Amino acid sequence: MGPAQKLNLPSDRLERLHYVKRMFAQAKGPDLAEEWSGGRTSALRKLHAVDAVQYGRNRNFINGAVTHLSPYLRHGCLSLNETFTFVKQKFGLQGESLLMELAWRDFWRQVWFYEGNAIFSEMEPPKVNLDYQPLSDAVKQANTGLPCMDGFIKELLDTGYMHNHARMWFASYVVHHLKIDWRETADWFEAHLLDGDLASNHLSWQWVASTFSSKPYYFNKENLERYTGGKYCATCTAQCPFDASYEVLNGRLFSPSLTASPKQYPIKSLPMKGAHTFKAVAVLVHDEMLSAQNPLLSKPYPKIFVFDPVLCGHWSLNRLQFVADCLHEMMNVEVWMGDTHAVLLQKGVGQIFTQDTPNFKLKEILAPFSPSWEHAPRLANVRLSERRLKRFSRYWEKVGPVLMADV
Numbered sequence: 001m002g003p004a005q006k007l008n009l010p011s012d013r014l015e016r017l018h019y020v021k022r023m024f025a026q027a028k029g030p031d032l033a034e035e036w037s038g039g040r041t042s043a044l045r046k047l048h049a050v051d052a053v054q055y056g057r058n059r060n061f062i063n064g065a066v067t068h069l070s071p072y073l074r075h076g077c078l079s080l081n082e083t084f085t086f087v088k089q090k091f092g093l094q095g096e097s098l099l100m101e102l103a104w105r106d107f108w109r110q111v112w113f114y115e116g117n118a119i120f121s122e123m124e125p126p127k128v129n130l131d132y133q134p135l136s137d138a139v140k141q142a143n144t145g146l147p148c149m150d151g152f153i154k155e156l157l158d159t160g161y162m163h164n165h166a167r168m169w170f171a172s173y174v175v176h177h178l179k180i181d182w183r184e185t186a187d188w189f190e191a192h193l194l195d196g197d198l199a200s201n202h203l204s205w206q207w208v209a210s211t212f213s214s215k216p217y218y219f220n221k222e223n224l225e226r227y228t229g230g231k232y233c234a235t236c237t238a239q240c241p242f243d244a245s246y247e248v249l250n251g252r253l254f255s256p257s258l259t260a261s262p263k264q265y266p267i268k269s270l271p272m273k274g275a276h277t278f279k280a281v282a283v284l285v286h287d288e289m290l291s292a293q294n295p296l297l298s299k300p301y302p303k304i305f306v307f308d309p310v311l312c313g314h315w316s317l318n319r320l321q322f323v324a325d326c327l328h329e330m331m332n333v334e335v336w337m338g339d340t341h342a343v344l345l346q347k348g349v350g351q352i353f354t355q356d357t358p359n360f361k362l363k364e365i366l367a368p369f370s371p372s373w374e375h376a377p378r379l380a381n382v383r384l385s386e387r388r389l390k391r392f393s394r395y396w397e398k399v400g401p402v403l404m405a406d407v
């Protein structure tokens with residue numbers, strides 16, 4: 001890693017895109033499209049355009065009224081609470097479907113807080129036989145020979161986005177048809193998403209695989225054709241692996257799992273760095289709190305954000321550009337690239353305030369700086385037992401009535 005370097009993000013958007021490309025020369029992929037510009041201004045525009053009524057009717061269709069809010073929620077441009085309240089007040093019960101999807105995000109995050117690094121290994125034994133083949137170049141390069149899957153992958157590589165239903169189909173195809181290692185693909189997938197989120201992503205892959213659900217997720221051609229409006233099937237000449245009844249697919253894809261123990265994926269700790277006696281205090285802004293409205297930014301200390309390769313070295317170019325857009329709106333935040341530890345030492349910082357996160361890597365990096373982890377308000381102020389955090393339905397049984405009480 002080179003020495004830490006302070007960045008001066010240009011105000012002009014095009015210049016900023018070029019600047020990020022130059023500074024992060026190793027980052028791959030196309031530039032960030034204008035419609036995905038980062039920051040709270042764009043986030044609010046998208047929030048005000050939400051049509052929760054249409055969403056409830058057609059969210060599973062690939063061209064349905066989905067919100068595209070995920071990158072903004074992931075990076076804290078909007079808080080989940082304010083988004084939930086906005087939808088509830090504007091749409092009432094008609095917004096229920098969207099409110100429930102927003103709650104899924106909270107559920108995965110609460111599971112991450114509770115389980116920690118366990119979410120990166122199999123949470124439960126798989127309910128059907130899984131295999132762990134390496135992720136192939138054919139998948140990574142959108143060259144599977146299936147127009148639907150290649151179309152989904154191309155969209156991911158070109159824009160950093162994939163519709164939720166396409167994510168489910170794609171994950172199911174990779175894990176259950178190609179028998180590829182879910183964890184390797186989840187890591188690759190997260191690196192290409194603008195909304196890449198370790199909890200929503202890795203736990204969703206486990207939900208599809210059946211290591212955090214009671215059965216595997218799979219689909220047939222009829223389902224894909226219906227929700228894509230026939231877009232891929234109409235001209236497809238491939239031998240379709242999905243063209244069968246659920247019963248036939250079930251027999252073809254699965255036999256009950258013989259593995260009693262869930263697969264574990266070891267996680268390396270970062271090398272421990274010593275504490276020190278510096279006196280300065282700072283607010284460490286991280287990638288989940290990218291809004292000038294974040295309450296921590298009102299503290300009377302310097303605010304510092306670091307593009308640390310340990311945390312974001314695997315991100316695609318457009319994700320880095322998205323984050324740069326967000327930071328550009330946060331006038332009083334100093335932006336650096338390099339080793340967080342080195343930046344804080346260089347600035348004589350001995351103590352930091354920051355927003356709490358389940359991200360263990362960030363916690364390890366910040367441990368030598370007496371971090372004060374400030375909790376963001378929770379979506380619902382309810383205590384959730386381990387049992388509730390095993391399945392969304394049990395979580396919702398407790399949280400739903402609290403959140404929906406005044407609708």
Ligand SMILES: Cc1cc2nc3c(=O)[nH]c(=O)nc-3n(C[C@H](O)[C@H](O)[C@H](O)COP(=O)(O)OP(=O)(O)OC[C@H]3O[C@@H](n4cnc5c(N)ncnc54)[C@H](O)[C@@H]3O)c2cc1C
Nearest residue numbers: 066067068069070101102105164167195196197200201204
């Ligand atoms: C295999 C797989 C991987 C995924 N990886 C991620 C990820 O890395 N980051 C991420 O934010 N989401 C992930 N999701 C969840 C979901 O697909 C996306 O949040 C959603 O598609 C984002 O698009 P949108 O904002 O237009 O969603 P909309 O359908 O408009 O939903 C509105 C919001 O509700 C939340 N939401 C909706 N569905 C889900 C869900 N199933 N789980 C959690 N939150 C949800 C999101 O915050 C989303 O922005 C993944 C799902 C699957 C099946």
